[in-house]
Amino acid sequence: MKVFLNSKGVTLSAKEYFINALSYMALGLFSSLIIGLIMKTIGDQFKWPFFTEMGSLAMGLMGPAIGAAVAYGLKAPPLVIFASIISGAAGAELGGPAGSYVAALISSEVGKVVSKETKIDIIVTPFVTITVGFATASLIGPSVAAFMEAFGAWIMWSTELRPLLMGILVAISMGLALTAPISSVAIALMLDLSGVAGGAATVGCAAQMIGFAVSSYRENGFGGLVAQxxxxxxxxxxxxxxxxxxLIPPTVAGALLAPFATVWLDMSNNSSGAGMGTSGFVGQIMTFTTMGFSGIVILKVLLLHIIGPAIISLLLSELMRKAGLIKFGDMKIDY
Known part of the structure; x- marks a missing residue:
């Protein structure tokens, strides 16, 4: 059985499902919900109906985009990928982003197993893939969505109740998820991480990106600064x-700045921006969408998302270089 599954590209690997598939899920989210939200925000702010309508359409197609992205990430054959669009849509309808991910993942793997096993593959493969996807969405989707939403609500409630401690924990956890080969975007959306917790997550993610960009400037120059x-x-x-x-300088930067976001400056964000950091400045755009476009909000964003992480990370990294813990070339990247 294992040999057969391997021949079909079904590895039953945790890495494949919780790292690779989640990363591709994030691409699906980028290509639909997140870019759509940016378009809609532009349309709403500048009174451009074309962008508002286009963005709303893109946001509504999140499920199909996740379905296709997950199937593609699992190296599914074409018929399975196309049928997984339906699985993703069903999962999103019945279980939100998490339901879409689960439905697409399971249906893709089953679809890969039956693919090209019959002479009527063009009927059997999409039929099985869609059936499994819809069944998964119906049976598992609502429970998965309820659990993720409840867990996310607990995190947000805990952050509001204990903003100092939980703000630090959320910032560190989400920041590490962003830098690791895990999708912080997918996690934030599946947990519906918003409010003050979303603000802390954004600070932690931004600290990782800006921190590494500035700390490694001597190795990577301007190109590396932009890339990271x-x-x-x-x-x-x-x-x-x-x-x-x-990893210490940017992580410490996020931990130190998180209390400013949760306790004193009352930063918040929505789930679409919480796991983005400064990637494409989506985290900042979503912060403005949540908190408003005012001078004080812009100042808060600059201090906590860019200036603060840059200064703290640079100081710590320089101290660690002098102590011999970080050497020249340790942060050199290929981009």
């Missing part, structure tokens, strides 16, 4: 494995 600062700090994963000390 508005791209992704995930570029440092291989370097972190070689020298885990380089």
């Amino acid at each position: 600062g508005i791209g992704t700090s995930m570029l440092q994963v291989a370097n972190i494995v070689r020298n885990p000390y380089i």
Whole structure:
């Protein structure tokens, strides 16, 4: 059985399902919900109905986008990918982003198993894939969505109740998820992480990106600054494995700044921006969408998302370089 499954590309691997598939789910989210929300925000702010309608349409197609993205990430054959669009849509309808992910994942793997096993593959493969996807969405989707929403609500409630401690924990956890080969975006959306907890998560994620971008400037120059600062700090994963000390400056920066966001400056964000950090400045755009476009909000964002992480991370990394814990080249990236 194992040999057969391997021949079909079904690995039953936790890494495949919880790292690779989640990463591709994030791409589906980027291509639908998040970019749609940006478009809609532009349309609403500038009174451009075209952008508002286009953004609303893109947001509504989140499920199909997740379905296709997850199936593609699992290296499913074409018929399975196309049928998984329906699975993702069903999952989103019945279980939100998490339901869409689960339905697409299970239906894709089953679809891969039956693919090209019969002479009427063009009927059997999409039929089985869609059936499994819809059944999964119906049976599991609502429970998965309820659990994720309840867990997310608990995190938000805890952050409001204990803003200092929970703000630090949320910032560190989400920041590490962003830098690790895990999707902080998918986590934030599945948990519906918003409010003050969303604000803390944004600070933690921004600290990782800006922190690494500034700390590694001497190795990577302006290109590296842009690649990590508005791209992704995930570029440092291989370097972190070689020298885990380089993870300390941006993580400490997020932990130190989180209380300012949760206790004193009352920063908040929505679930679409909570796990984004400064990637494409989506985290900042969503912060403005949540808190309003005012001078004081812009100042808070600049201080907690960009200036603060840059200063703290640079100071710590320089101290660690002098102590010999970080050496030149330890944060060199290929981009």
